[in-house]
Amino acid sequence: MDAKALLFVHALSPLHAGTGQGIGAIDLPIAREKATGIPYLPGSSLKGVLRDRAREKEWDEATLFAVFGPDTDKASEHAGAVQVGDAKLLLLPVRSLYGVFAYALGPYLLERFLREAEMVGLSTPKVPTAPGQGEAVVAPGSRLKEGGKVYLEDLDLTAREDPLLGEWEAWLAEKTGAPVGDRLVLLPDDLMAFLLETATEVMARIRLDDETKTVARGALWYEESLPAESLLYTLVRAERSFRKGKEMPAESVFALFKGLLEGALQLGGKATVGRGLCRVRIGG
């Protein structure tokens, strides 16, 4: 018997789930799945933050270890009862000429999401017909559309209306609390892959020389983040507690875990410069 749910992670500020070192154009790139290039936030990152929060809330040790597993030096004693998956990107905020920004989604990202939504028994709207080349599917009357076109970044796409997009907007807005209404756009997979690669936020950062108050030599680097408003999701499972003397059924473990999700969380790196402020919601 286990308890499962999908968590939605809504980035309130740019989210930097880094890989530590890049050798490409960007010095500090974000973590991406190797084959698909989809950005993700490692489950360990989310789990660690929640474990830390449990300590702040002064859980007793036995409960903390039962839910999250023992400290590293005693790791072999028993497993934790909670399993936190990697949070994968669902909606990417993209610059739009109308509506301030658009929430871009591709058929493949949606397929990935539906797989996990099905696992937790969420009932979702139907899947819209995939867009053709150079096409963008929007909800009827969407504010992204002007004169039959949708303008994203520097791409002009032919708009097609589909009521199912409206249903998804309503469903996602209700489940996640993110401003999805009137903003959702379904793009061809190839185009989505391109945006995932190039539409993330890249910031130049410098270190000043104390003596001169100008940039220190060689102290310029580029950091990549998922833009603010990005929306990710992850699967969380709770099992019964494996800790001797602290038996709990899966439901109790999950109830404890849920209690940690109140308020904003700081996820990923660069927290001291304001990255990674996120809101987490349980989507059923």
Next chain:
Amino acid sequence: MRTRAQEWAQKAYEKVKAAAAEGAEEYKNMALKFPVLVRQAGLAQALAFLQSRGKGAHHAYGNDLAQVLGRAGLEALAEEARKAELMAYLRLTREVLQAAEWFKRFAQALMEE
């Protein structure tokens, strides 16, 4: 059979080595900056920026980059970027980024501070 990356790496290495012999500081600066410029402004815009910088080291960098990708020079590449259909534009952007990353790497390695 060699990988695309190997091809570009070898050609970029030769170009940067030749430019380093002339000790072009401007060339290096552009090589470091250009990949991010493409990501932030888009390919056509970034190439137009190179063209706007006169005939100096920045232009030379643009020519080298275009030639590594098998184009005649910066003008030809910029024109192709302006005229390309969407999917071709996306692919060209990817190729330019990948080649530009080799330029950045070798500029850091071969050019003096």
